[in-house]
């Protein structure tokens with residue numbers, strides 16, 4: 001329905017949304033906790049107003065001030081920045097960034113060279129599966145490899161997801177540390193002109209093996225959804241990933257003769273590859289992990305590493321509205337990613353219109369999202385309390 005996504009209605013609707021639906025209390029608690037040991041007021045907020053007017057270096061002391069600011073400025077979009085040594089403001093050029101959640105931004109437009117169902121801003125339930133894989137891989141790595149506990153997942157409002165790690169060690173990580181985490185998690189490298197973007201060597205690192213196990217759970221389904229190698233174009237890009245000319249010619253001949261189904265063609269490729277490697281001992285040395293590399297190039301998360309590496313990159317706040325879609329940036333648990341349906345994500349329009357066909361379902365999904373957020377904030381507050389107690393004990397012992 002056209003009137004459901006009318007940006008002109010936003011100025012009227014946003015004040016109501018912020019009062020009735022935005023979880024202001026829990027939001028301020030999350031921000032305050034993540035700003036600790038500095039006060040909430042040292043955290044930068046940024047508002048985007050109508051006509052792309054940006055207000056940077058805003059800050060709040062408490063929920064009351066936040067509420068007043070929201071009502072006064074009525075932002076179309078809400079971004080969160082870093083924690084400074086002083087209260088940030090436009091005039092204070094001496095402010096220094098002290099902390100910031102470790103963040104990840106995964107956007108489906110970065111999958112345009114592999115996804116076939118949609119391009120650019122379009123997203124459907126088929127390409128959402130790339131996000132499901134991304135959440136599971138990144139979440140598991142953050143927990144198992146880095147020991148992080150407080151990991152928040154947020155729908156970005158249109159075509160991707162954001163992840164915020166609030167553990168103290170993550171928040172206070174310096175720039176080289178952030179870059180190291182980003183590089184560790186980044187397996188797909190190279191720009192548009194590079195055909196083969198994944199290169200695995202020697203013995204596979206356990207985290208890569210684990211990621212491949214996760215990809216394998218979804219690979220056939222995604223292969224069938226996306227039909228990566230059914231079209232002439234898709235097959236051409238696929239063949240370019242094979243580094244051995246003789247094998248490439250063999251695979252090309254075999255696959256072209258086959259049915260166009262990507263699943264069958266994939267099996268055909270795997271068989272040809274195995275047979276070829278059996279007969280050519282040298283080939284296996286050159287492309288031991290070719291199958292794994294191709295799976296990763298198709299399905300592994302494509303991170304915007306600059307967002308992770310940057311200390312004060314602004315990132316859209318949970319529960320902010322996407323001005324173009326009206327969708328709420330809902331908080332979800334990583335295990336819920338699979339069942340998240342794009343049309344069931346609450347919009348500002350359906351939340352505020354009792355008569356809207358999606359109203360009841362969107363209200364209910366909004367409650368789930370707020371509850372997810374609450375649970376995470378409670379556990380963050382608990383972790384912070386323990387950390388402060390330990391710090392206090394440690395300083396007593398020093399005397």
Ligand SMILES: [Zn+2]
Nearest residue numbers: 117118124127
């Ligand atoms: Zn799609």
